[in-house]
Amino acid sequence: MDGVIMHTKHVSTGTDLTLKATAVCLYYKYSLLPMSITLRQPSPLVDGVSITPNGTILEVKWQDSAPSRYHAYWIRHNCHCTDCMETESWMKRIPARNIPRKLTLGKAEIDNGSLVVTSNEDNHTMRYPLGWLKSVSYSTEDLDEKSTQKDIKYKTGPVQTFEYEEISKSGDIYFDWIQAIENDGLAIVKNVPCEDKKVGEVFDVESRDNVTNIGFTELPLEFHQDMPYSESPPGLQLLHCTRLDPSVEGGASVFVDLHHAAEQLQKEYPEHFATLLKVPATFQKIHDEDERPSFIVYQRPHISVNTKGKVNAVFWSIYTEGPLQVPEELVEPYYAAYFKFAELIENSPTKIRFQLKPGDCASFNNRRMGHGRETFKLNGGVRKLQGLYINIDDFKNRVKIEYLKRGNLQNLKRIGDQCGS
Numbered sequence: 001m002d003g004v005i006m007h008t009k010h011v012s013t014g015t016d017l018t019l020k021a022t023a024v025c026l027y028y029k030y031s032l033l034p035m036s037i038t039l040r041q042p043s044p045l046v047d048g049v050s051i052t053p054n055g056t057i058l059e060v061k062w063q064d065s066a067p068s069r070y071h072a073y074w075i076r077h078n079c080h081c082t083d084c085m086e087t088e089s090w091m092k093r094i095p096a097r098n099i100p101r102k103l104t105l106g107k108a109e110i111d112n113g114s115l116v117v118t119s120n121e122d123n124h125t126m127r128y129p130l131g132w133l134k135s136v137s138y139s140t141e142d143l144d145e146k147s148t149q150k151d152i153k154y155k156t157g158p159v160q161t162f163e164y165e166e167i168s169k170s171g172d173i174y175f176d177w178i179q180a181i182e183n184d185g186l187a188i189v190k191n192v193p194c195e196d197k198k199v200g201e202v203f204d205v206e207s208r209d210n211v212t213n214i215g216f217t218e219l220p221l222e223f224h225q226d227m228p229y230s231e232s233p234p235g236l237q238l239l240h241c242t243r244l245d246p247s248v249e250g251g252a253s254v255f256v257d258l259h260h261a262a263e264q265l266q267k268e269y270p271e272h273f274a275t276l277l278k279v280p281a282t283f284q285k286i287h288d289e290d291e292r293p294s295f296i297v298y299q300r301p302h303i304s305v306n307t308k309g310k311v312n313a314v315f316w317s318i319y320t321e322g323p324l325q326v327p328e329e330l331v332e333p334y335y336a337a338y339f340k341f342a343e344l345i346e347n348s349p350t351k352i353r354f355q356l357k358p359g360d361c362a363s364f365n366n367r368r369m370g371h372g373r374e375t376f377k378l379n380g381g382v383r384k385l386q387g388l389y390i391n392i393d394d395f396k397n398r399v400k401i402e403y404l405k406r407g408n409l410q411n412l413k414r415i416g417d418q419c420g421s
Contacts, residue, residue, distance in 0.1 A: 041131030041409060043113040055104025058117060060133065068137035072103045076119055078136075079126040098122075135409070146421065147308050149411040153183070154260045156349045161188045164359075175402045177363070181236065182399050182413050186255055186352070186364040194242040194358055218377060223256050223345055223370030224317035226389075229283035229298045233315075235392025235417070237366045241356035245381030253362060256370045257350035258314040259416065262303050264344050265337075266311065272337035276302040279334045282322035283315065297322060302341065306420050313418040316345070316370055345370060356385070367392055367416025392417045 045063040052059075058070045076099050077092075079085065084094040100121040108117045115128045134142075160180040166173045167189060180187040227233045244251075266273040280299035287294045304313035324331060353374075356362060364371065366389070376383060392415065399412055411421075 041129070041135045043130045044134045046110055046130060049108045049110060049115065051105045051108055055106065055120065058105055058108055060115065062134065066139060066141045068134070068139045068142065070133075070138075072105050072119070073099065074138075075105065075117055075126060076100075076103055076124070078128070079124065080128055080132075081124075081126060084126075143308075146411055147306075147310065150414050150421065151310070152259060152413050154257055154350055155184055159186055159188050159352055159354065160184060161190055164189055164192045164361075175406075178395070178399055178402065181363055181365055181395075182415065185257055185259075185368040186362065188354075189361040189363060191359045192240055192361045194240075218375060220375040221372035222318055223254070223258075223372045224319055225258070225315065225370060226317070226366050227285075227320070228300070228315040228317050229285045229296050229320050231298065232392075234366045234389035235395050235415075236363060236390035237371075237387060238361055238363050238390070239356070239371075239385055239387045240361040241358050241385050243382050243384040244356070244358055245378075245383070247379040247381035248383045249377045249379060250374050251376030251383055252353050252355045252374045254372045254374065255352045255362075255364065256345055256348050257368065258316055258345065258370045259311050259368050259414070260350045261341065261344045261348050262311045262314050264348075265303075265341050269337075269340055272340045273303065275330075275333045275337035276341060277305060279326055279330050279337075281315070281334075281338075282325055283317065283320050284322035285320060286322075299325065302338075304418050306414075310414070312414050312420070313367065313416050316341075365392075365395075365415055 044065075047061040047063055049061070050059050051057070056072045058072070058075055059067050060070070061067045077094070079094065080087070085092055100119075102121060104120045106118045106120045108115065110116075110130070111127075113130055115130060115133055117126045117128075118124065119126070162173065162177045162180075167177050168174075177187055177189065225233060226237065239253075262273075265276070278301060280301050283298050283300065285294045285296040300315055302315055303311060306312045324334060326334065362371075396412060396415060396417065403410060403412075
């Protein structure tokens with residue numbers, strides 16, 4: 001948010017849809033409507049299947065790509081029969097104790113677009129749709145391709161903008177909007193109705209006296225993410241400008257892509273990158289004299305990577321950093337890396353600056369984008385924003401469902417949720 005620390009909850013799909021003031025109605029407008037999706041992958045052509053002599057590996061030779069190899073335990077654990085899986089919900093029914101500890105495969109054949117396999121020890125017959133089997137292949141080639149699909153293509157150009165009325169009337173433009181957030185981390189919705197009321201978990205951001213949050217002052221805000229002291233920080237943030245009097249000077253919003261800075265650190269300063277992967281920073285929220293007291297302390301490294309060493313999360317906020325609590329031999333390497341990372345963030349080519357006007361709603365990924373603002377002077381006027389958080393899992397699900405509605409089975413971009421793929 002435009003501020004730093006808020007007493008608020010993440011919103012899920014039960015949100016009151018009358019909340020037009022922050023455009024949350026747009027986000028959920030199509031998520032509560034009946035819809036049909038398909039998880040059926042096209043059936044690929046197969047040249048043949050074989051099992052190794054010891055019965056522990058099954059190999060499928062695809063016509064259009066490299067072979068895939070599946071271990072016997074993997075095959076048995078993912079059986080699609082009704083005894084092992086609820087076909088409507090894709091929930092497994094087979095407990096670990098029911099899988100033989102010594103397991104070999106006996107026979108494999110292709111039957112009407114499916115792979116049929118039998119296991120020797122428990123004489124179980126397993127059937128797998130070929131399209132599904134190819135989609136979950138864990139061969140090196142397929143894992144590399146899936147990983148590449150999730151790579152972010154960073155941009156330095158203008159922010160994509162959308163009209164409130166067009167999003168609210170068109171499912172395709174709605175999809176364009178949330179896809180822009182997925183790809184770019186940030187999008188603007190213009191001409192959102194300014195209704196001066198609070199519904200649900202909306203928070204106000206405006207200058208006031210006697211505050212415990214620097215966001216409620218006229219001071220500038222450095223690039224930061226909200227709530228990195230939380231085990232699961234907010235995902236999306238919708239920040240809606242509801243009032244900006246002509247007398248107000250300054251206060252432009254600024255954004256930067258923290259994932260881009262982290263990848264730059266990895267490429268140019270690998271030793272510093274390794275330090276920020278390993279050394280846990282301290283994040284905290286301590287408001288002991290607030291009307292709703294808080295005392296939260298959470299340690300985590302600034303950067304996280306997946307199994308392929310690609311950045312999948314960044315945690316950055318000078319406002320909620322607490323004292324470093326690590327072995328003394330890590331202190332100086334930490335600060336050397338910390339200062340270099342801060343420098344790359346400050347000088348990033350992905351920095352964006354714009355002035356939110358009444359009716360503008362900045363919708364951005366708090367897990368990926370650092371946000372802040374320039375200093376401002378009220379000069380007797382009012383500058384007021386309203387904000388709201390959306391859970392990152394809800395957003396990820398929403399985008400994936402929209403892809404599936406359109407028959408698109410592609411993988412989503414990395415959105416900063418620390419997913420291991």
